[in-house]
Amino acid sequence: MISAHGLRKSFGDFEAVRGIDVTVRPGVAFGFLGPNGAGKSSTMRMICCVSPPSEGELRVFGMDPAKDGPKIKARLGVCPQEDTLDVELNVYDNLFVYGRYFGLPRAEVKGRIEELLDFVQLTDKAKAKVDDLSGGMKRRLTIARSLINRPEILVLDEPTTGLDPQARHVIWDRLFRLKQAGVTLLLTTHYMDEAEQLCDELVVMDQGRIVAHGTPLGLIQEHSTREVAELRFGVGEHEALAAKVDDLAERIEVLPDRLLLYSDDGEAVIEAVHSRGLAPVATLVRRASLEDVFLHLTGRTLVD
Amino acid sequence: MALFNAALGATVARPLRGGEAARMLLWRNILVYRRAWLVFITGFLEPVFYLFSIGIGVGAMVVGFEYAGKPVDYREFVAPGMIAASAMNGSLLDATFNFFFKLKYNKLYDQMLATPLRTADIAVGEILWNQLRSGIYVTAFLLIMVAMDLVHSWWAILVVPAALLIGSAFGAVGMALTTYMSSWQDFEKVTLAMMPMFLFSATFFPITAYPEWLRWVVEVTPLYRGVVLCRELTLGVPSWGSLISVVYLLAFGAVGLVVVRRRLDSLLLT
DSSP: OEEEEEEEEEETTEEEEEEEEEEEOTTOEEEEEOOTTSSHHHHHHHHTTSSOOSEEEEEETTBOHHHHHHHHHHTEEEEOSSOOOOTTSBHHHHHHHHHHTTTOOHHHHHHHHHHHHHHTTOGGGTTSBGGGSOHHHHHHHHHHHHTTTOOSEEEEESTTTTOOHHHHHHHHHHHHHHHHTTOEEEEEESOHHHHHHHOSEEEEEETTEEEEEEOHHHHHHHHSOSEEEEEEOSTTOHHHHHHHHGGGSSEEEEOSSOEEEEESOHHHHHHHHHHTTOOOSEEEEEEOOHHHHHHHHHSSOSOO | OTTSOGGGGOSOOOOOOHHHHHHHHHHHHHHHHHTOHHHHHHHHHHHHHHIIIIIIIGGGGOOSOEETTEEOOHHHHHHHHHHHHHHHHHHHHIIIIIHHIIIIISOHHHHHHTTTOOHHHHHHHHHHHHHHHHHHHHHHHHHHHHHTTOOOOGGGGGHHHHHHHHHHHHHHHHHHHHTTOOSGGGHHHHHHHHHHHHHHTTTSSOGGGSOHHHHHHHHTSHHHHHHHHHHHHHTTOOOHHHHHHHHHHHHHHHHHHHHHHHHHHHHHOO
């Protein structure tokens, strides 16, 4: 569906995307995970044909965005990072006008709107002004809008950034249903839980490059242990204490506020720490996540 | 997609043809103004009030007024000037303030570019909308003139197409300039350009009132060309000179269109 080779994007002296290779197969939920400024949005914009690549080859549905932008866009659904809803129109008209831009007949658009409003649970808000909607509702409306042309690929740039946990779960549920219905999803996120929940396959991006590629589980297995023991000591003590426990785990990461000890048996690590006479303020054993993968690959956390 | 009704998926989305795209953009603007008709009306009323106040009020004190060597009712002299001004208002309000809002705040064009629409479709569609609004203003204005018995020639009907020309010229150039603006403060410049054009483009007095050098300056302003064109039509005295105005306004609109499309490319397709 999408293939990129040596894809680059620069803005003046700044190189946002520094040569990436990506292949997205039909029906897959494909994620771009990375911190802000990693080049995810720039990549999405190139795929959505609103940003000409500086270098490299890009094909969407086998077509070249530079030549066949409108044809590609007819088959894409786009849910941008910033809601670009038309605040001068109400909810219903937002969908109606947008649907008409895709060359769909009136009756067909009307039918689809009914169905989509139901899908995103906004039927009773059809006549509401966009500005009166909550953040979660706006995002759901944007998703409904992006589906009006029955896209083969749905592109979502940070679909749940800025939403409260409940609103995020509603969005995830809808995206999950779309995925099950066979829509290819392409999403960027800096939330590891989002990537883990939704993505079949993902790439980790950092500073314009792809630093890892695989399934969420595969990446965790490859770059981390099964469990992580987190130890919290007093402020400023972590650096010094790291040396006293680093033989207890396969790998150790020192963060400003805690130590992360990577081991397949987290409980055993904590016990061993206590038996050395150390008394952390708080301890936690958890499954390793994509956050740990990212930390291992880049030495930095995802959300700072 | 099993989630949705298959029967409703029968038509496949496709890029619009140029004419269709423009129609969709017009429709979007009509939907907006259907709920904001007051805003639509105010732009129209200004020249109408001027016609009443200056044309009729002040006009009552003007005796023996002559235009092009012939005695003319002063009201009939001012009215076509107000026609041109209302055509300008009709297009320039949308082409500057509203266009800026859509471009920078409503992100309307970013939204449109996620669909098969192209920047050329947007530029053409918005200019057509400017023309349409000018056309509606001028048609209504013409009806007021007829009701006031200020029209005595069939040529006057041609002010409607003339309004479309004025609308496209001001719309295209207004949008082109707006793409260079960065904040609302910049719009003081628009007001600063509109006011003197409105007052001094031979709208309320003949251009012969100016010294020679100043006449040249006034004659190249787009509103002046619109004013003389409308005046020649409503007074029923079109000439070859009218054609110059037509060509001038056409050129203005065409250049503006090209600039707008290029600027939208460089602003939105980054």
